[in-house]
Amino acid sequence: MKAEIIAVGTELLLGQIVNTNAQFIAQECANNGIHVHYQTVVGDNPERIRAAVEIARGRADVILFTGGLGPTQDDLTKDVLAGMLGRELKVHEPSMDKIRELFSSRGAHMVESNIRQAHWIEGSDPLENETGLAVGNALTADGTHYVLLPGPPKEMKPMFLHQALPWLRGLLGEAVPLHSKMLKFAGIGESDLENRLIDLIEAQTDPTIAPYAKEGEVSIRVTTRAGSKEEAEEKMAAVVAEIYSRLGKHIYADEDIPIETAIVRIMSGKGLTLAMAESCTGGLLGDLITANPGSADAFRGGIISYSNEFKHKLLNVPQEFLEGDGCPGAVSEPTAAAMAEGIRSFADSDYALSITGVAGPGPSEGKPEGLVYIGLAQRGRETVVERLQLAGNRESVKLKAAKRALFLLWSALVAK
Amino acid sequence: MKAEIIAVGTELLLGQIVNTNAQFIAQECANNGIHVHYQTVVGDNPERIRAAVEIARGRADVILFTGGLGPTQDDLTKDVLAGMLGRELKVHEPSMDKIRELFSSRGAHMVESNIRQAHWIEGSDPLENETGLAVGNALTADGTHYVLLPGPPKEMKPMFLHQALPWLRGLLGEAVPLHSKMLKFAGIGESDLENRLIDLIEAQTDPTIAPYAKEGEVSIRVTTRAGSKEEAEEKMAAVVAEIYSRLGKHIYADEDIPIETAIVRIMSGKGLTLAMAESCTGGLLGDLITANPGSADAFRGGIISYSNEFKHKLLNVPQEFLEGDGCPGAVSEPTAAAMAEGIRSFADSDYALSITGVAGPGPSEGKPEGLVYIGLAQRGRETVVERLQLAGNRESVKLKAAKRALFLLWSALVAK
Numbered sequence: 001m002k003a004e005i006i007a008v009g010t011e012l013l014l015g016q017i018v019n020t021n022a023q024f025i026a027q028e029c030a031n032n033g034i035h036v037h038y039q040t041v042v043g044d045n046p047e048r049i050r051a052a053v054e055i056a057r058g059r060a061d062v063i064l065f066t067g068g069l070g071p072t073q074d075d076l077t078k079d080v081l082a083g084m085l086g087r088e089l090k091v092h093e094p095s096m097d098k099i100r101e102l103f104s105s106r107g108a109h110m111v112e113s114n115i116r117q118a119h120w121i122e123g124s125d126p127l128e129n130e131t132g133l134a135v136g137n138a139l140t141a142d143g144t145h146y147v148l149l150p151g152p153p154k155e156m157k158p159m160f161l162h163q164a165l166p167w168l169r170g171l172l173g174e175a176v177p178l179h180s181k182m183l184k185f186a187g188i189g190e191s192d193l194e195n196r197l198i199d200l201i202e203a204q205t206d207p208t209i210a211p212y213a214k215e216g217e218v219s220i221r222v223t224t225r226a227g228s229k230e231e232a233e234e235k236m237a238a239v240v241a242e243i244y245s246r247l248g249k250h251i252y253a254d255e256d257i258p259i260e261t262a263i264v265r266i267m268s269g270k271g272l273t274l275a276m277a278e279s280c281t282g283g284l285l286g287d288l289i290t291a292n293p294g295s296a297d298a299f300r301g302g303i304i305s306y307s308n309e310f311k312h313k314l315l316n317v318p319q320e321f322l323e324g325d326g327c328p329g330a331v332s333e334p335t336a337a338a339m340a341e342g343i344r345s346f347a348d349s350d351y352a353l354s355i356t357g358v359a360g361p362g363p364s365e366g367k368p369e370g371l372v373y374i375g376l377a378q379r380g381r382e383t384v385v386e387r388l389q390l391a392g393n394r395e396s397v398k399l400k401a402a403k404r405a406l407f408l409l410w411s412a413l414v415a416k
Numbered sequence: 417m418k419a420e421i422i423a424v425g426t427e428l429l430l431g432q433i434v435n436t437n438a439q440f441i442a443q444e445c446a447n448n449g450i451h452v453h454y455q456t457v458v459g460d461n462p463e464r465i466r467a468a469v470e471i472a473r474g475r476a477d478v479i480l481f482t483g484g485l486g487p488t489q490d491d492l493t494k495d496v497l498a499g500m501l502g503r504e505l506k507v508h509e510p511s512m513d514k515i516r517e518l519f520s521s522r523g524a525h526m527v528e529s530n531i532r533q534a535h536w537i538e539g540s541d542p543l544e545n546e547t548g549l550a551v552g553n554a555l556t557a558d559g560t561h562y563v564l565l566p567g568p569p570k571e572m573k574p575m576f577l578h579q580a581l582p583w584l585r586g587l588l589g590e591a592v593p594l595h596s597k598m599l600k601f602a603g604i605g606e607s608d609l610e611n612r613l614i615d616l617i618e619a620q621t622d623p624t625i626a627p628y629a630k631e632g633e634v635s636i637r638v639t640t641r642a643g644s645k646e647e648a649e650e651k652m653a654a655v656v657a658e659i660y661s662r663l664g665k666h667i668y669a670d671e672d673i674p675i676e677t678a679i680v681r682i683m684s685g686k687g688l689t690l691a692m693a694e695s696c697t698g699g700l701l702g703d704l705i706t707a708n709p710g711s712a713d714a715f716r717g718g719i720i721s722y723s724n725e726f727k728h729k730l731l732n733v734p735q736e737f738l739e740g741d742g743c744p745g746a747v748s749e750p751t752a753a754a755m756a757e758g759i760r761s762f763a764d765s766d767y768a769l770s771i772t773g774v775a776g777p778g779p780s781e782g783k784p785e786g787l788v789y790i791g792l793a794q795r796g797r798e799t800v801v802e803r804l805q806l807a808g809n810r811e812s813v814k815l816k817a818a819k820r821a822l823f824l825l826w827s828a829l830v831a832k
Contacts, residue, residue, distance in 0.1 A: 011628055013452045015443030019435050022457070027431030036429045037464060041438070041455035048453060055471060071607050072627065073617075106805050111611050131809050152631065154812065212432075276720075278699070282706025286699025286720040293777055293810060295698075301726035303719060304692075304702040310717035310763075314730070347726075361709055394709060 001172060003029055003036045004060035006052055008068035008077050009151055010043040021066045021156055025149075028160060031223065033178055034062065034168060044074040053084060057144045062168065067151030069134035071113040077148055078137065082121045085141050092120035095135040102133070121148075127163035131155050138167045145171060179232030180223035183243060184253040184262075187407040190218050196246055200239060207236045209243075216403040217258065252410050259406045260288040266413050267298035267351075274409075275347035276302040277315050277339040279330065280357040280372060285402045300347040305339065305356075315342030331356050331367045336385045340375035351412065352377040353405045359394045370397055374405040376412060384408065417588060419445055419452045420476035422468055424484035424493050425567055426459040437482045437572055441565075444576060449593040449641070450478065450584060460490040469500060473560045478584065483567030485550035487529040493564055494553065498537045501557050508536035511551040518549065537564075543579035547571050554583045561587060595648030596639035599659060600669040600678075603823040606634050612662055616655060623652045625659075631812070632819040633674065668826050675822045676704040682829050683714035683767075690825075691763035692718040693731050693755040695746065696773040696788060701818045716763040721755065721772075731758030747772050747783045752801045756791035767828065768793040769821045775810045786813050790821040792828060800824065 005022050012019055022039045029036050037060065042052045049068075056063045068077030082089045095118035103110040117134040120126050127136030127147075132155035137148040147164045149156045169177070185193055190213040194201065197220070201209050207224035222240055226232035244251060252262045267274060278285050286302045289295050303314050308330060311317040317338040321328050328334045336354050344352030357372025358364045370390040377383045386408060390400045421438050428435055438455045445452050453476065458468045465484075472479045484493030498505045511534035519526040533550040536542050543552030543563075548571035553564040563580045565572045601609055606629040610617065613636070617625050623640035638656055642648035660667060668678045683690060694701050702718045705711050719730050724746060727733040733754040737744050744750045752770050760768030773788025774780045786806040793799045802824060806816045 010626065012439075013442055013455065014446045015439040015441070015452075016628065017630065018439045019455075023428075023431045023434045025431070026429055030430045036431075037459065038468070039429065039435075039455075039457035043453065051475070052454070059467070070629075072610055074626075102807050106807070111607055113607055113610070131812070154631065154809070278702075280706075281703070282711075282715075283694070283699030283702025283718060283720065284706075286694075286722075287697070287703050287814075290696075290698025290700075290720075290722065290775075290814075291811060296722060299698075299722050301720050301722040301730075302699060303730075304699065304706075304717050306702075306706065306712060306715050306717040307763075313762075314717075314719075346729075347723075359706075395707060398703075398707075 001034050001061045002059070003034045003062045003064060004056040005036060005039040005064045005066070006056060007039070007041045007066050007151075008044065008049060009041075010045075010074070012041045012067075013043045021149075021151065021153060024153070024157060025064055025066065025160060028165065029064075031178060031180060031221070032165065032169065033172060044068065044076055046076055046080050049076060049080045050084060053081065060144070062145040062147065062171070064147045064149065064164075066149045066156055069117065069136070069148060069150045071111075071116050071133075073113075075116060078119050078121060081146060081148070085121070087122040089119045090122055091115060092118050092126050092135050095120070095126070095129070095133070099133050125167060127159050127167070129155055130158045130162065136163060138164060176225040176227060178223055179226055179229060179236075180221050181236055181240060181254055182256045183220045183222070183240070183251050184255075184257065184259070185218045185220070185247065185250045186252050186259045186403065186410065188218060188247065188250045193218050193220070193247070193250075197243065200242065207239055209239065216399045219256070249411070252407075258288070259403065259410055261292050263406060263410050263413065264289065264292040264295045264298055266410075268294055272298060272351065272413070273300055273347070273349040274298050274351050274353070275300045275343045275349040276353040276355075277305055277311075277343040278302060278355050279305050279311070279339075280359040281355045281398050281402045282306065284398050285353060285355060285405060288402060288406070300349050303343055311335065311339060314346075315339050316345075317342060329365055329367065331358055331365065331371060331373065333373055333385045333387065336373035336375035337377075337383045340377035340385075341383055344377040344379070350379045351409060353409055355401050355405050357388070357390075357397070357401055359397045361394060372397070372401040372404075374401065374408055376405075376408050378412060384412075417450050417477045418475070419450045419478045419480060420472040421452060421455045421480045421482070422472060423455070423457045423482050423567075424460065424465060425457075426461075426490070428457045428483075429459045437567065437569060440569070440573060441480055441482065441576060444581065445480075446594065448581065448585065449588060460484065460492055462492055462496050465492060465496045466500060469497065476560070478561040478563065478587070480563045480565065480580075482565045482572055485533065485552070485564060485566045487527075487532050487550075489529070491532060494535050494537060497562060497564070501537070503538040503557075505535045506538055507531060508534045508542050508551050511536070511542065511545070511549070515549050541583060543575050543583070545571055546574045546578065552579060554580060592641040592643055594639055595642055595645060595652075596637050597652055597656060597670055598672045599636045599638065599656070599667050600671075600673065600675070601634045601636070601663065601666045602668050602675045602819065602826065604634060604663065604666045609634050609636070609663070609666075613659065616658065623655055625655065632815045635672070665827065668823075674704070675819065675826055677708050679822060679826055679829065680705065680708040680711045680714055682826075684710055688714060688767065688829070689716055689763070689765040690714050690767050690769070691716045691759045691765040692769045692771075693721050693759040694718060694771045695721050695727070695755075696775040697771045697814045697818045698722065700814050701769060701771060701821060704818060704822070716765050719759055727751065727755060730762075731755050732761075733758060745781055745783065747774055747781065747787060747789065749789055749801045749803065752789035752791035753793075753799045756793035756801075757799055760793040760795070766795045767825060769825055771817050771821050773804070773806075773813070773817055775813045777810060788813070788817040788820075790817065790824055792821075792824050794828060800828075
């Protein structure tokens with residue numbers, strides 16, 4: 001099945017945002033045996049959207065739209081497609097109820113334009129929006145399949161995975177489905193990972209082995225075609241076992257979750273508790289942990305010790321570590337250790353993480369940009385401190401430092 | 417001048433990489449009065465590249481290619497275009513010399529395929545590659561302009577800025593360039609904003625007015641054509657003044673920065689200090705503030721008070737607010753006020769923010785998902801608390817709560 005992705009939005013044409021939606025959809029299509037031959041971006045302009053659809057239906061079996069389902073006059077995807085297909089736009093009542101409920105729960109006044117988000121092309125299958133208001137659509141007309149997804153990634157992704165993909169799989173019919181297993185790595189870089197598996201990657205036929213990297217995360221996807229999940233597991237077992245035997249101490253999950261989710265699951269499961277003291281990451285570590293529902297069971301709280309006063313008064317970091325000639329300074333091994341121990345002791349938690357470093361740009365108090373110390377204090381065990389020299393801009397240094405600290409904690413949690 | 421960007425590469429179609437090149441080129445075009453009407457992605461397949469070029473030259477004056485200039489058999493852009501235009505590919509000798517020198521300086525053996533990187537379409541202008549080996553091309557044929565850029569961003573960007581852009585500016589000749597002003601809003605939703613400006617938006621001709629929204633941010637871009645920045649400012653002045661007169665108390669910047677950057681600038685400029693106490697946002701507020709270089713001047717630190725113990729012991733929230741029959745509870749107006757006052761008093765800062773709420777999914781301690789209280793304590797002024805009922809998933813509730821708290825602080829900072 002040949003596919004084309006059409007992203008609709010003038011903000012993409014003006015380069016105000018990056019088309020990450022096209023990447024996500026393309027990757028998922030590739031994993032599901034749908035061949036994307038073209039991606040197109042077009043602005044919020046009815047004639048040009050129409051022209052793009054004309055071209056796409058001449059060369060693709062399925063057209064995947066993203067964007068243009070919102071409430072404003074610029075959101076035109078449904079209007080244009082309905083017009084081209086000679087179908088009416090109707091109000092999808094369950095979606096309309098959801099919009100009304102939301103506005104009434106907020107005590108806010110619903111404006112007329114919000115109705116547009118409940119529009120639905122006559123005769124299509126509505127695709128529920130789990131995380132937003134605009135309903136999606138899927139339909140087949142004159143042999144072409146159309147899938148309409150919203151533009152915001154947090155709405156588009158769940159709609160694609162939970163609604164559009166099953167609908168598309170229905171079209172694929174008898175084909176032997178793809179199964180894959182995602183192995184998630186921490187504490188190892190992309191090229192290092194690839195080098196340690198290069199013989200497997202180069203010799204791959206079935207199952208296939210593909211490395212993926214995004215900021216702060218590295219993954220391997222093992223994929224095969226099989227009639228059942230059990231058969232797929234069996235076909236993948238040998239190569240998965242080989243990867244574990246080489247790099248098991250870096251694999252924190254065999255599903256697509258971030259390391260903080262793995263940590264919260266382990267800690268909640270065992271009734272363990274966590275606290276943290278962050279300097280250069282400024283709250284990012286806490287933000288990552290608390291992104292997980294249920295994190296309140298494990299997470300007691302944290303201190304963002306951006307000033308020495310916070311480090312000393314709240315974390316009991318000795319004044320002589322922080323001030324005076326020849327003192328180790330705020331960014332140092334003893335300070336990282338004292339921060340972790342200070343917050344663990346206050347929170348009486350089983351584990352505590354600390355991070356202190358120079359996020360940049362430029363050096364600070366004589367320490368180079370990217371120098372970071374991470375500490376782990378543990379009930380009844382010795383405190384561990386690691387020194388990192390990280391590359392990248394401020395945002396990147398913060399994220400890498402936080403992810404590395406999480407890897408230190410995860411390693412302690414799974415150690416025998 | 418109408419433009420189309422064609423990114424060539426199967427890795428884009430498979431979603432292995434994100435098309436950041438299209439964003440970069442689109443943004444630069446917009447800034448230089450070149451109107452990108454379409455972006456296309458096509459794989460390393462000669463027939464499909466040819467088909468994409470046929471379509472593009474029917475709808476664009478200039479086609480900007482990126483990718484497919486490398487040494488491998490999959491790098492086809494020059495070959496396909498030369499074939500379509502009936503021109504020969506020749507070796508560009510200065511580029512060839514550079515390739516030879518590089519290999520000899522490394523003591524490496526140059527393979528035949530490296531010659532491909534020095535290929536050059538007969539009669540085109542070569543575009544020097546400052547950071548790599550593949551030479552670019554720019555040419556005009558049958559009224560269409562073609563610019564061929566490499567795929568790796570670190571090669572493409574300098575070639576675009578230093579070689580292609582001057583070449584394109586030469587084509588634009590007398591054309592009057594575009595100027596635009598970005599107005600950034602907080603504390604107001606996308607549809608509300610649009611409704612309050614709908615008459616302006618619908619009546620727009622020159623300058624144009626376009627609303628944009630991304631998670632937690634709403635913006636308006638006002639754009640006009642003018643010979644100089646001063647002339648543009650003058651043409652935009654009336655409509656900008658009208659927008660300010662209607663919604664000025666929501667406009668935190670007239671450039672594309674997030675509200676936390678505006679806050680850090682104001683506070684650093686005035687020597688004001690900030691601290692914070694976060695519960696449901698879990699560190700996100702601190703993370704946003706500390707994303708800004710120089711935030712250490714203003715930001716003293718924060719408490720992530722995820723447990724009642726942290727709220728009571730570190731923030732002095734009275735025990736009777738948190739426990740016992742009929743107590744207001746952790747998610748309540750008095751607790752939010754006490755948190756803000758507690759951290760302000762400890763940090764002795766000029767301002768302090770607090771956030772306490774139910775991020776979800778589901779209710780907590782009898783309070784509904786999305787209920788959030790934000791507090792602002794101020795030196796010598798009364799503490800303010802706002803009650804919010806937010807929609808969306810956990811991540812979205814956290815972000816909206818943090819952005820709303822930042823708006824509360826910004827409003828206090830700019831109040832007379």
